[in-house]
Amino acid sequence: MDIVGIGVSVWDSLMLVDALPQPGSVVQAERHLEGIGGGITVAMATAARLGSSAALIDSLGEDAAGTRILQALNIEGVDTQAIVRSAGTTSSVASIWSERQSAERTIVFSPGSACERLQWTPQIEQLIARSRVLHFNGRHGDVCLQAIRVARESGVKISFDGGAYRYRPEILPMLRAADLVIVARQFAESHLQPPSDSERRRPAMELAESLMEDLDCEIVAVTDGAAGSAWVEREGSGFHQPAISPELAIDTTGCGDTYHGAFLHGYVRGHGTRQAAELAARVASENARRLGGLAFATSP
Numbered sequence: 436m437d438i439v440g441i442g443v444s445v446w447d448s449l450m451l452v453d454a455l456p457q458p459g460s461v462v463q464a465e466r467h468l469e470g471i472g473g474g475i476t477v478a479m480a481t482a483a484r485l486g487s488s489a490a491l492i493d494s495l496g497e498d499a500a501g502t503r504i505l506q507a508l509n510i511e512g513v514d515t516q517a518i519v520r521s522a523g524t525t526s527s528v529a530s531i532w533s534e535r536q537s538a539e540r541t542i543v544f545s546p547g548s549a550c551e552r553l554q555w556t557p558q559i560e561q562l563i564a565r566s567r568v569l570h571f572n573g574r575h576g577d578v579c580l581q582a583i584r585v586a587r588e589s590g591v592k593i594s595f596d597g598g599a600y601r602y603r604p605e606i607l608p609m610l611r612a613a614d615l616v617i618v619a620r621q622f623a624e625s626h627l628q629p630p631s632d633s634e635r636r637r638p639a640m641e642l643a644e645s646l647m648e649d650l651d652c653e654i655v656a657v658t659d660g661a662a663g664s665a666w667v668e669r670e671g672s673g674f675h676q677p678a679i680s681p682e683l684a685i686d687t688t689g690c691g692d693t694y695h696g697a698f699l700h701g702y703v704r705g706h707g708t709r710q711a712a713e714l715a716a717r718v719a720s721e722n723a724r725r726l727g728g729l730a731f732a733t734s735p
């Protein structure tokens with residue numbers, strides 16, 4: 436297996452609206468769409484769409500959302516052998532409003548109860564030991580910690596996704612174990628000490644350099660929405676990867692997730708970091724032109 440992800444899948448319901456509704460108002464959506472979500476899930480589906488072999492480790496409820504998630508993953512060609520379903524539990528679902536003008540999305544999610552049921556098994560151990568990259572964002576934390584041990588023993592690269600507003604102390608051991616660290620600006624700001632002139636908006640490159648100094652890993656990137664991303668390699672100089680055609684974006688749901696998946700696809704194919712980052716920006720840009728967390732066409 437090229438890439439194995441550990442994460443919580445979500446069944447997303449998206450509404451495209453002109454502008455975010457005022458509290459108490461009733462507005463009609465321009466469009467509605469349902470589909471798979473969840474940062475690691477979308478990254479694995481992205482890598483699979485691009486031609487990598489990708490597997491997901493997760494637990495789903497025995498409910499309609501769980502059935503839809505599983506069907507969608509199978510259609511995308513993601514290996515689901517390590518996904519378990521638990522009777523009497525619920526899957527994670529999210530309600531997403533996407534504002535056409537700003538392309539900004541607002542997410543309310545309900546984590547469900549199935550995610551508490553994932554257990555470490557010899558099957559998971561084997562899957563990880565035989566992969567090239569392990570990708571996670573800290574959900575299913577106990578399983579991630581075991582996975583880190585196996586990845587280290589087996590020479591598997593560890594990739595960490597730090598999403599905006601998802602920073603919390605319990606993810607620190609996973610962040611510190613990673614070789615490849617790609618995080619959103621807001622995550623990086625939450626982790627790093629504020630500068631002495633704390634009102635200043637720090638350039639993404641400064642955040643990436645500070646993260647590299649702290650983590651001393653192979654690659655760090657800080658993604659900054661329509662402003663692109665800043666990349667720093669342990670061996671080598673930093674570079675900026677611009678976002679592509681941000682003026683065409685209508686919905687940025689899944690931009691970061693498809694960005695991760697496409698970068699990892701390029702990375703396991705042996706592309707250099709710059710080439711893989713450029714592919715990631717192209718895929719995320721295509722994704723932003725359509726409604727949905729996993730919306731890009733197969734060949735951007």
Ligand SMILES: Nc1ncnc2c1ncn2[C@@H]1O[C@H](COP(=O)(O)OP(=O)(O)O)[C@@H](O)[C@H]1O
Pocket residue numbers: 538598599619620658659660661662663664677678679680681682684687688689690691692694715716719720723
């Ligand atoms: N409006 C946009 N238009 C084109 N590309 C975008 C847009 N927003 C984000 N991207 C691409 O997706 C990457 C990740 O986006 P970002 O918003 O930082 O992550 P997240 O979705 O995790 O919050 C960016 O570095 C950029 O390449």
Ligand SMILES: O=C(O)C(=O)C[C@H](O)[C@H](O)COP(=O)(O)O
Pocket residue numbers: 442443445447471472473474475528529542544572574598601728
């Ligand atoms: O709905 C989607 O498609 C999302 O990706 C949003 C996720 O529900 C939240 O961001 C929580 O993500 P986790 O930290 O993995 O639990």
